[in-house]
Amino acid sequence: MLLQIVQTVNTYLSDYILVVLLIAVGLWFSIKTRFVQVRCFGEGMRRVFGSLSLNGAKHKSGMSSFQALATAIAAQVGTGNIVGASGAILTGGPGAIFWMWIIAFFGMATIYAEATLAQQTRVKDEQGNIQGGPVYYITTAFQGAFGKFLAGFFAVAIILALGFFGCMVQSNSIGSTFETAFGIPAWIVGVVLVTICAVIFLGGVQRLAAVTEKLVPIMAAVFLLGGLVVLVVRIQYLPATFGMIFRYAFAPNAIIGGGLGAALKIAISQGAKRGLFSNEAGMGSTPHAHALANVKDPHEQGVVAMVGVFIDTFVVLTLNALVIISTLYTADGPLAAGYTDAVAQTLSNTNLAQTAFGTVMGAGLGAKFVAVCLFFFAFSTILGWNLFGKINVAYLFGRKATTVYMVIALVFIFLGTVTSSDLVWGLSDMFNQLMVIPNAIALFALTNMVVRVAHRKTKQKK
Numbered sequence: 001m002l003l004q005i006v007q008t009v010n011t012y013l014s015d016y017i018l019v020v021l022l023i024a025v026g027l028w029f030s031i032k033t034r035f036v037q038v039r040c041f042g043e044g045m046r047r048v049f050g051s052l053s054l055n056g057a058k059h060k061s062g063m064s065s066f067q068a069l070a071t072a073i074a075a076q077v078g079t080g081n082i083v084g085a086s087g088a089i090l091t092g093g094p095g096a097i098f099w100m101w102i103i104a105f106f107g108m109a110t111i112y113a114e115a116t117l118a119q120q121t122r123v124k125d126e127q128g129n130i131q132g133g134p135v136y137y138i139t140t141a142f143q144g145a146f147g148k149f150l151a152g153f154f155a156v157a158i159i160l161a162l163g164f165f166g167c168m169v170q171s172n173s174i175g176s177t178f179e180t181a182f183g184i185p186a187w188i189v190g191v192v193l194v195t196i197c198a199v200i201f202l203g204g205v206q207r208l209a210a211v212t213e214k215l216v217p218i219m220a221a222v223f224l225l226g227g228l229v230v231l232v233v234r235i236q237y238l239p240a241t242f243g244m245i246f247r248y249a250f251a252p253n254a255i256i257g258g259g260l261g262a263a264l265k266i267a268i269s270q271g272a273k274r275g276l277f278s279n280e281a282g283m284g285s286t287p288h289a290h291a292l293a294n295v296k297d298p299h300e301q302g303v304v305a306m307v308g309v310f311i312d313t314f315v316v317l318t319l320n321a322l323v324i325i326s327t328l329y330t331a332d333g334p335l336a337a338g339y340t341d342a343v344a345q346t347l348s349n350t351n352l353a354q355t356a357f358g359t360v361m362g363a364g365l366g367a368k369f370v371a372v373c374l375f376f377f378a379f380s381t382i383l384g385w386n387l388f389g390k391i392n393v394a395y396l397f398g399r400k401a402t403t404v405y406m407v408i409a410l411v412f413i414f415l416g417t418v419t420s421s422d423l424v425w426g427l428s429d430m431f432n433q434l435m436v437i438p439n440a441i442a443l444f445a446l447t448n449m450v451v452r453v454a455h456r457k458t459k460q461k462k
Contacts, residue, residue: 006426013433014273015265021440022272022282026106029113032447033454037108037306044303044310067209068293069304070216072286075162075384076279076312077220077377082370083173084274085320086352092270093255093263094241094329095248097321099271100278104313107281108306113443113450115305118287119298120449125399129205132291133388134284134439135395141445150438154284155392157438161431162285163389163409168416169428170378170385175417177354181364181371190417193379194410200383201406205292208383219376220316226369227319230327230360237330241322244329255329276432279312283432284439288388299453324352327359382413 030037048069088096114134121140122132135151142150171193175186200207231238248255253263280286286308293301328335334355353374358366386409393405416424443450 003423003426006423006430010426010429010433013430015269018276018433018436019269019272021436022103022110022276023106025113025282025440025443026103026108026110028444028447029109029450030106032451033109033112035109036112036302036454037105040112040299040303041108041306041310044307047300047304048307064209064213065293065295065301065304067213068289068301069308070212071209071289071292071384071387072305072308073216073220073311074212074380075285075289075388076308077216077316077380081278081312081317081377082320082353082374084278085317086324088270088274089321089324089329090352091256092267093248093252094244094321094325095246095250095252095255095267096270096274097245097318097325098249099268100275100313100317103272103275104279104281104309107275107279107313108309110443111279111281111286111305111309112302112454113446114281114284114287114439115290116298116302116450116453117443117446118291119293119295119301120453122291125394127399130292131391131394133288133391133395134442135392136291137287137446138438138442141442150441152396154435154438155396157431157435158285158392159389159396159405161428161435162385163393163405164412165424165428165431166385167382167409168412168424170382171413171416172419172424174375174378177367177371177374180354181367186417190414193382193417194414196379197382197386197413198406198410201386201410205387208387212380212383215376215380219373219380220311223316223373223377224319226357226361226373227323230323230357231319233360234323234326234330237326238322240330241326244325245321273429273433275313276436278317279309281309282436282440282443284435285385285388288391289384297453299456302453320353324356327356328352333359 033039047065085097085100088100092099117137117140118132118134121137122130123136125131135155138151138154139147141147171190174193175189178184178189179186200211244255249267250264251260252267253260256263256266258266276283286305290301290305293304295301327333330336354367354370355363356366357370358364360366361369386406389409390402390405393402
């Protein structure tokens with residue numbers, strides 16, 4: 001009964017509220033900043049790759065700009081890129097990827113706003129540690145009881161969505177894919193994962209930054225290399241692959257069945273929901289990392305944050321989607337006729353990518369490759385999400401409560417490797433989506449702060 005209630009809430013959130021809010025916020029800030037995601041994209045790329053380092057300097061408080069980006073990407077690039085993209089394609093057809101692109105394009109302007117606001121409203125605690133994120137710009141936007149309520153609602157939602165249920169979802173993907181690929185019992189994977197996470201959690205922000213700045217570039221490079229190998233082998237199918245993404249974006253009923261209106265709604269909502277879970281723009285999670293960046297001007301971290309969404313969606317997720325569609329949905333693929341009949345019983349969100357890579361690499365190697373990539377993707381996401389939850393626990397209950405939070409989080413991480421529950425996935429989705437509401441309200445209210453930063457930098461350039 002609880003699962004049905006959660007699924008019903010998620011349906012309304014993803015099909016109506018989420019789609020409207022994400023597109024509205026992204027379009028609003030695109031217009032208000034004169035499409036900062038286009039004007040300043042080159043600047044963002046130069047700031048990221050011009051200062052790329054796998055061994056950045058240590059900071060007494062906070063992180064370098066690249067370390068903050070690496071931490072944000074660590075949170076963004078997770079199961080949403082592999083399992084989430086697979087689920088979007090299975091449910092909404094290849095056209096769902098097009099709507100993910102649309103969400104991500106406008107989301108680049110949204111995350112610019114989030115990052116600049118996180119920089120402008122961050123504070124230092126009694127120990128001199130930087131603290132920042134949506135709870136701080138929500139209470140800046142709304143003074144008094146209403147602001148405290150919105151901030152509290154957001155903090156509770158993110159602790160549950162990411163710190164507990166979200167990390168459980170990530171570890172479940174690790175456990176299931178490792179058991180499938182290597183035959184390692186999930187509980188052993190859980191013990192190893194919890195041990196590694198505990199060591200990093202106890203090291204605080206500095207240890208987390210040191211891990212993510214090394215892990216993120218390497219894991220992305222390995223996955224991209226494997227994906228490119230598959231695409232080179234299947235290069236003759238790439239034109240048809242792109243054709244399906246655009247064709248089924250507007251006529252998804254041809255592959256997922258049903259009437260055009262209902263199928264289109266499914267494709268768009270899947271693109272929005274899975275796009276949010278993938279790049280997290282508008283959700284209010286990654287501003288916690290960007291708030292910690294030691295930069296001279298909030299604009300600098302804003303343009304860096306945009307690159308994070310670009311890498312997450314337009315590079316990593318798109319590569320995975322192209323591999324899946326070019327191997328499984330093209331003329332000789334098992335899903336050429338759609339996700340129906342016996343195929344529906346053998347292919348799922350969790351093994352779709354393994355099956356796709358396996359068509360070129362061989363079933364065994366393909367499963368192992370995806371399992372290893374998913375381990376690093378999901379592991380890095382757990383690190384980022386735990387930090388975001390920790391910041392909000394400190395906001396609600398004080399720094400002493402963070403130790404209890406980390407212990408509970410480790411229990412959830414272990415349970416995720418040995419149990420699978422539709423209710424956990426549903427609750428994670430629900431709280432993920434609920435986070436968007438107070439975050440979006442605050443973003444709209446603080447439009448002028450964002451616009452001043454964007455326009456000030458533009459005038460300085462002139």
